[in-house]
Amino acid sequence: MITDYSIQAVAINAIPLIFAITVHEAAHGYAARRLGDNTAYLLGRVSLNPAKHIDPVGTILIPLTLLLTGSPFLVGYAKPVPVRFDKLKNPRIDSIWVALAGPGSNFIQALIWAILLITLFGLGVNEPFLVSMSQAGISWNLGLLVFNLFPLPPLDGGRILAGLLPARQSIALGKIEPWGFFIVLALVFTGVIGSFWMEPLIGFFKGVIYLITLPLQMLL
Template sequence: MGDNRRVPMTDLIQTVLIYALPVLFAITVHEAAHGYAARHFGDNTALMMGRITLNPLKHIDPVGTVLMPLLLYFATSGAFLFGYAKPVPVNFSQLRHPKRDMIWVALAGPASNFIQAIGWALLLVALVATGTQERFFLEMARAGIAVNLVMWAFNLFPLPPLDGGRILVGLLPWKQAHFLSRIEPYGFFIVLALVVAGVVGALWLRPLMALGYSAINLMLSPLVALLR
């Protein structure tokens, strides 16, 4: 838990500027990836509703993407943040192989975030290699890695309506999959309660993010060694 000191306005503005671009990219590409995958596997719902787009305004939820994170930032002095975007509509019954294709459509979002995290890491390596010392850009690149790894790990939590829950529904036998899918209307509130209780952070987010950071370090270590 954070302390109760007021967050200086200058710190808030600086934090918003550093995180704005990474968050916008992370949310936009994540949601668009679901739409592209759904269209690829036979469902044009997102296409017909204009949601297969890289325009962030189509994916931002005023409450979940803007108001809630800002309120939580002030309330917890930046120690706890939570938010969400407008989910891309997918009609799973329109997919050519609904149970199987659901897995790929759900996986597309988190996969796009992991790829973006690698992209931001490459940018950070390039900035350091070229001797860039501008703190703003270095912090933005680090924020890009962190934001995308958080979205990657959080959305893989195995409870619907999160992507991990949809993946699990696609993998389980029909009986168990049907039981899990019935939780979806209450899933958001269950996940939120688990987040507030610290369960998701301690038992899921931190271990998975540590694994993500390690994987990216391993992938980029040959490039880093080459640039030294």
């Protein structure tokens, strides 16, 4: 049975998670459109409507499981935005920018949540729900940012790596894609990605956000 605390935790996490995933996917579609591919736009995927992006397993089941089992890292995914890389103006380079758009949007959202949290504390507002939601917003977005940067397709990091590799190696990497997500999930639930990838990189990005927000912290 889900406890009252768990219900509260789900409520606190739902809004930042939905925003994190929705904006992430919309950012991919927006970047693709700007760089020459209208596929996602024509399918209505360049949208902030969560219903367009929610995946029952990746957006609901996996995050809920991690949340209720007390996982130190919170990750999830949405329905991938379709991109026709051959329609991009410069497919090799532009595919990197399209892939970076999603994690980039999560970094910006984490920064916004951090600014909100600092502002709340600075103004002496100690409303538990808002404070907890801001903290969850930082955690979800940093988790999605770092998780999606893991260099294995179909994750964004795999797309970025494929764009940086020579053609032959890029093709070889692409052959892993049908099995890539199963490999990633196995690494997540065995703790390998958490210890050797997510923990150090989340710490790094927290440090970057701290430096960016330092003037605001000093002001408030």
